[in-house]
Amino acid sequence: MGVSMMFSYRLVRLIESHADALATGLEERVLDSPQVSHFREIPAHELRERVYEIYRHLGEWLLGKNELDIESRYREIGSRRAQQKVPLSEVLQAIVLTKENLWEFLKSEAVMDRAIEIMGELELLQMLEMFFDRAIYYAAVGYEEEVARTARGVGALRAV
Numbered sequence: 421m422g423v424s425m426m427f428s429y430r431l432v433r434l435i436e437s438h439a440d441a442l443a444t445g446l447e448e449r450v451l452d453s454p455q456v457s458h459f460r461e462i463p464a465h466e467l468r469e470r471v472y473e474i475y476r477h478l479g480e481w482l483l484g485k486n487e488l489d490i491e492s493r494y495r496e497i498g499s500r501r502a503q504q505k506v507p508l509s510e511v512l513q514a515i516v517l518t519k520e521n522l523w524e525f526l527k528s529e530a531v532m533d534r535a536i537e538i539m540g541e542l543e544l545l546q547m548l549e550m551f552f553d554r555a556i557y558y559a560a561v562g563y564e565e566e567v568a569r570t571a572r573g574v575g576a577l578r579a580v
Contacts, residue, residue: 431544432479434529435522439475446471446521455513458506470497474518482547487554494555498562502570508563512556519552 435442447468450459459467481490501511 429483431526432482435525436476436479438525439472442475442521442525443468443472445525446518449517449521450514453513453517456510456517458504458510459514462504462506471518475522478522478548478551481551482544490551490554491558494558495562495565498559498564499566500562501559502563502566508560511559511563515552515555515559518555519548522548 447464450456450467477489477493480486498511502508
């Protein structure tokens with residue numbers, strides 16, 4: 421296992437073992453941010469489970485890179501938020517907050533200071549960016565599909 425792979429693995433374990441603290445930090449950010457005010461109407465336990473799950477499974481994506489997992493998870497999230505009438509802009513902003521929350525954590529853990537592991541860090545940062553980019557895309561897809569499904573349902577009712 422090369423230095424970069426070992427570093428990635430260690431960082432993933434760090435994120436996973438702090439998933440609870442990360443989830444709490446994100447929850448506070450979401451509740452404090454006027455940009456995602458509709459999230460306050462989502463049941464607290466649901467939000468907490470979702471957030472915890474994201475951080476808990478980040479490692480599987482970073483080490484296993486399974487695109488289908490991300491696709492199904494985030495399409496489901498997008499669809500659910502559409503059902504809850506959360507605006508799409510807020511859904512996407514919540515994912516951005518998830519990423520920012522993770523950056524703050526990594527900076528506070530000082531894991532970014534080790535120069536010899538810079539290659540591993542760059543690789544990891546790129547993988548994290550890819551994860552969140554895909555999350556945003558698939559959440560939007562799931563959201564749009566739900567909106568279209570609802571519109572079709574309304575159209576069908578009108579036709580009756």
